[in-house]
Amino acid sequence: MFKKAERIRQYLRSEMLPSIFCSGCGNGNVLNYTLRAIDELRIDIDKVVFISGIGCSSRLPGYIDADGLHTTHGRAIAFATGVKTANPELTVIIFTGDGDCAGIGGNHLIHAARRNVDLTVIEMNNYNYGMTGGQLSPTTPTEGRTTTSPFGNLEEPFDLAALVVGAGAPFVARWPMGYPYETVETIKRGIEKKGFSFIEILTPCPTGYTPERGLKTSRQIWDWYKQNTLLASKYRQLSDEERASEDRMLIGVLQDVDKREFTAEWAKLVTQFTASGEK
């Protein structure tokens, strides 16, 4: 019964366990889903590079027995652009968080989406800067109370999926907790997609911030996600009137189109010059 779990365990760097994650943290789930996706795709782990910035979500590469690059705050996507364009044979997967990739890293996020380099970004959105103790982040809901918004957040949060679609990414998806099989499938699709794939996973952070007061257990938080999200496929079936009054966050695959990808275009350019047999 646990054969699958045993298979996945082999991908872990056992010396690094137990992880630093709090009880109820969603990052462990994301690690699990990602490793299952890689395993099911039968990718050679020695050709995968996991890249991250700074934060709890950015600790994921450390737990995986594979090439990993744990970089500076907000910059994972820029480092990843260098890794992938220097060696397009590598599969590059980025783990980041809402603060890391949309706060300090926002500029790199939108440019990578625009540039459409073949990367897969798995962004764990827990609505706060968790590692530093629960401060306001670019995705904290309005009125949310954090350690740096003690009287309630006055700002509007990003809808990161919408932002990345707007920036030009060909593959964008969002899943909360509670959809494990769908999430694994989406991660597989994101990895296989030749282009910039952005997968946002709504991850609980019981220690740092909960989207509603009174949410204490994982069960309660997962239920909150279920109540406050709507499958994009269901949304598409609504009437205009229903849509107008719909304010739940959309989940599922939100964008899946084909676009010219940077490394492929670059290879074409290089071929023009080397076709004459110089190299």
Add this chain to the structure above:
Amino acid sequence: MDEREYAAIRKLLGESPAFIQGDVACAYGAVLAGCRFFAGYPITPATETSESMASLMPRVGGTYIQMEDEIASIAAVIGASWAGQKAMTTTSGPGFSLMQENIGYACMTETPCVIVDVQRSGPSTGQPTEPAQGDMMQSRWGSHGDYELIALVPHSVQECLDLVIEAFNLAERFRVPVIVLTDAEVGHMREKTVIPEFKDLHLVERERPTVPRESYVPFGGGAAAVPPMGFFGLGYRTYVTGLTHTEKGLPATSSAAEHTKLVSRLCEKIRQASDALVKVEERYLDGAEYAVVSYGVTSRVALNAVRLLRRRKKKVGYLRLIGLWPFPEARLAQLGKQVKGLLVPEMNLGQIVHPVREAVAGKCRVAQLPKIGGAIHTPAEIAEAVDKLMTGSRR
């Protein structure tokens, strides 16, 4: 690099000697050194290097990418280095300031890479098209924490080419970022530049591990060791982090001992190689009673001034710093014991005069000759300052 690849590159670079700008010579040097990844961001007066690389990289099967800012540029360079490529970026003062965090990351993770800083007048936006030597200290101390790196200072277009090749060799050999400090004057002047022949090209490649994965120690090997680099895709499953880490690369932030061991090794690997890294040019020092210590474009003025003074029978010598960091303390200390005074002219308000003074430790007088605003020193200004030093006038 084999002869065929070299021949293809020679065809691209054109006739030798070339008459090119310093910025362009940096690009030529990079390509000859085997650099196949460049990421950059436009900034005066360094843009010409980016433009040259944008044209050359695809034609040698390399990668050129214009990133969204300088932080992203150095990040991409570090990523590319870990993907196995020799990688470079170029910038000027404001961009160099932005890169400091990631330069520290490159030191901490022992990532070979080359950063060219074409200095311009600051601080802040300053005088974008005017030369200065205002980033000398920043190149050593710009990032936070304790680290050592290597910096080279060309004084001619030829040296832009030659020292960029040397920079790559040192970066690969010591697994460290190497900064090449030029300036708007050298970057934009045109001079005769000889492109080295294949037989004269000596390139260093990073050492790869030869042991199996289980025995590979990515970040250890001894008190001043440079470990072989198991970069990505080789199967070593190397975990690279900017956190304090063990020799195996795993985070060890609670251990003072691990931190001390790691940071000491990162510094010692450079310090202990000082002798190999010290590069100075000396002239007329035999019997000199005074000497001018200079670097970069200022050294050309200094040489002219020293020759002028020697025609007037003054016993003045010349020492030029080519390898700036690690600083050639021993040589300066020796010189300080020989002469009565040293003059340090700089296109800043006094930066390298401080380590000179420190190395000399009071054995002789040390005077500075600062000049800012964009114009390089004139030979007359330097000669006059040496005269003042010789007659004992203050400053």
Add this chain to the structure above:
Amino acid sequence: MRTEIQLAGFGGQGIVLSGLILGEAAILDGLNAVQTQSYGPESRGGAARSDVIISNMGIDYPKVVSPNVLVTLSQPAYDKYHSLISEKGLLIVDADLVESEASALRVPFSKLADELGRRIVANVIMLGTLAKVSECVSRESLERAVLRNIPKGTEELNLKALAAGFGSS
């Protein structure tokens, strides 16, 4: 030997390009050369200056101290630099644009260029004159250097301009 050549005028007159070409010609002659320039941010107008040092030895100080050859193609440039010329120095001005002492070599580069059909080649005519009188670079090398640095399709026009420069003094 150290020959100091200074070219000055307005942005847009090809001052920097001329300096570059001279330096390249010197390299083709097997000599050493350093060329530097300064100019304002404007593409047209503003002051432009190019220094070229030619030597058969290494060149230390890369700027002009006292020019052996000074070319001023604008009045402000003439006013600023003409007193710095060396004792036996050669001063060349564009006769149409600059009022100068009679001792200067006054050539109507702009008018000659107009006669060839394109004002923009005035600087190439100037280079021909400069090379003819100062002999700092050979005609052959100067021609090669000019051809390398002009837009494709303008070779004939530029060679005519150079010839005009050689013939005009």
